[in-house]
Amino acid sequence: MNHDMETGLRKDAAGKLVPAWYIQEADVTLNGKLVFSLECGTAVSKNPFLVFMVKGAKAGDKIGVAWRDSRGVSRTDEALVL
Numbered sequence: 490m491n492h493d494m495e496t497g498l499r500k501d502a503a504g505k506l507v508p509a510w511y512i513q514e515a516d517v518t519l520n521g522k523l524v525f526s527l528e529c530g531t532a533v534s535k536n537p538f539l540v541f542m543v544k545g546a547k548a549g550d551k552i553g554v555a556w557r558d559s560r561g562v563s564r565t566d567e568a569l570v571l
Contacts, residue, residue: 490515490539490556490564496531512537515556519543546570 490512497509512529517539524543543552548570555565 490537490554492536492556492558494531494533494535494537498531510559512556512558515539515554517541517543518551518553518555519546520551521553 492512493510494512495507495510497506499507501507509531511531511533514526514528516526517524525541529537539554546552550570551567552570553565553567555563557563
């Protein structure tokens with residue numbers, strides 16, 4: 490997931506704290522059906538790499554990942570199972 494993931498503890502060049510900004514929650518779907526959800530916090534790294542296995546997925550099925558961050562920004566991506 491492409492995201493800068495600021496903790497709120499880092500300072501900029503002027504010495505001011507950079508406000509926290511991070512992915513708060515994500516949902517993973519298989520063919521539109523929720524497979525699992527997760528909650529994230531400030532300890533997750535920049536551009537987190539999410540790895541998971543889904544039982545019963547077949548070639549051509551659609552996996553979706555949707556996330557929402559602490560500023561209300563959201564993104565959804567989909568890919569086909571190979």
